[in-house]
Amino acid sequence: MKKFINDVDLVEEQMIQGMVKAYPQYLKKLDCGNVVVRAAKKERKVALVSGGGSGHEPAHGGFVGEGMLDAAVAGAVFTSPTPDQIYEAVKEVATEAGVLLIVKNYTGDVMNFEMGEEMAQMEGIRVDHVITNDDVAVKDSLYTVGRRGVAGTVFVHKIAGALAEQGAALPEVKAVALKVIDNVRTMGAAIAPCTVPAAGNPGFTLGENEMEVGIGIHGEPGTHREERKTADETADLLLDQILADIDYAGSEVAVMINGAGATPLMELYIINNHVADVLKEKGIRVYRTYVGEYMTSIEMQGFSISLLKLDEQMKELLDAKADTPAWKEIGGKTHG
Template identity: 60%
Template structure:
């Protein structure tokens, strides 16, 4: 295992310390937790947004903390859901009395632990609502989840629900627009290489040099097919057509071409070129395109494609100001 780390069992704490050191004026760590929050939290008069999950997907989720996005992110151990007590501390740290929305990726551990934390917070008089993101069209069930997995489309939920909350909207309205994004976003990815959890010290699965896994999950969950590696155009076509088959994207969309940790931006832009060609041929207008690493899987090589169908409300919120380190607009 080759990684730039110290103690494999301390990577989350070291990462959080480094993140805070890079953003001392905008981020803070809640004492005795792996919760990262806005430095000015709780923000008076505003619904708070809390997300999180296992570490190893950076910049998700702590990179999306800031004005117009999340108020806090709860960082679990690598590929491991944060515990309910940690999520509860995140909720309490950012609640201003206007309620808290939890944005949860659809993995069994995340759903159970965030829901338990919500119940504990409600017992303390905090109003909590939640949305569950399940944008991955590749598989219906996996080793980590019942139903579809939540992957990079979650970033659109953070951005749009965060902008709605920042506008002064009430909790139910923020939840409603978050659910609108969940309804209108679809994603799918491929992996070219495995990744290694630091504490494990070896890859969690194997892929031969000539192989790729279509529909691989962000924790290394199996996809729908393992094939010989294809060209960028073939990969883009496979992913995009699968996404387009699942939902009517006629009209305008936002596009996210997401790297999984070890894919050069050059290759992501090559993917994006073909994706734009496919959408243009279908008569689908592209309103915004985002290319880069938004939700990774440690050092996995590969990428995912996300499409979000837009209306006027979603376009306005997508364009709203954000100061989050990993999503400035």
């Protein structure tokens, strides 16, 4: 294993400390573990808390800031944070308007976030949650019962965060988060694995001409392994599954081409070039496109495609101002 780290036991802590030192205008770290919150607490508005295992950077700490999250809770690499950490995050950012937890559908995340929610409710804090499940690749995996929550979760952060910033009540913020969850679908593929520092070895092996289709964000297996294909052919494989799951005909969509950590932007743009052409041919209008690393898997060489079917409310909230270390949006309607 070749990595620029100091001690496998300090990876997460030193990463979070480095993030806070890079962005003190946005973030501060709590003393209860690897929890980051907004440097300036949001008052009298619904607060949003998300998180999960480390190794998905910039998710989740990179999305803490104006118009998105109020706190992000980081567990060890690919491991859920503890209920105590989640409770401390909720307690720190809670306002009289309440707190919404945005949880990806992994067994440990769901269990621990729900326990943290119950602990906060026992203290009289108003808390609710939503569970993201945008991955169309597999119904059940090593980590989940039901579909996995993957890169489409970032759209939930953005849109629910925008509505919370406007001062909407907790039921309204939850409702728009659920609407995004109902309308976003994702699928990914990889041609090389990642290595968890504490494990020291890749999570799986692929031959030179093999790729894993339907890969998860923890390197867990997808639907199948097959001979490596061109960028266009691979994008078609993923798009076929996504477009079969929701009727996107005649819709406007937001597109996210998400890099898994070691895929060059050059390749992501090549993929987007084809995705845009396919959607145009099918009469699906692209409202906004996001290309880059939003939810990674350490240094996995792969990518995912997310499509979000938009309505007027979601378009307005997607356009709303956001300012975080990993997401900059000046506001105003720009069409991709």
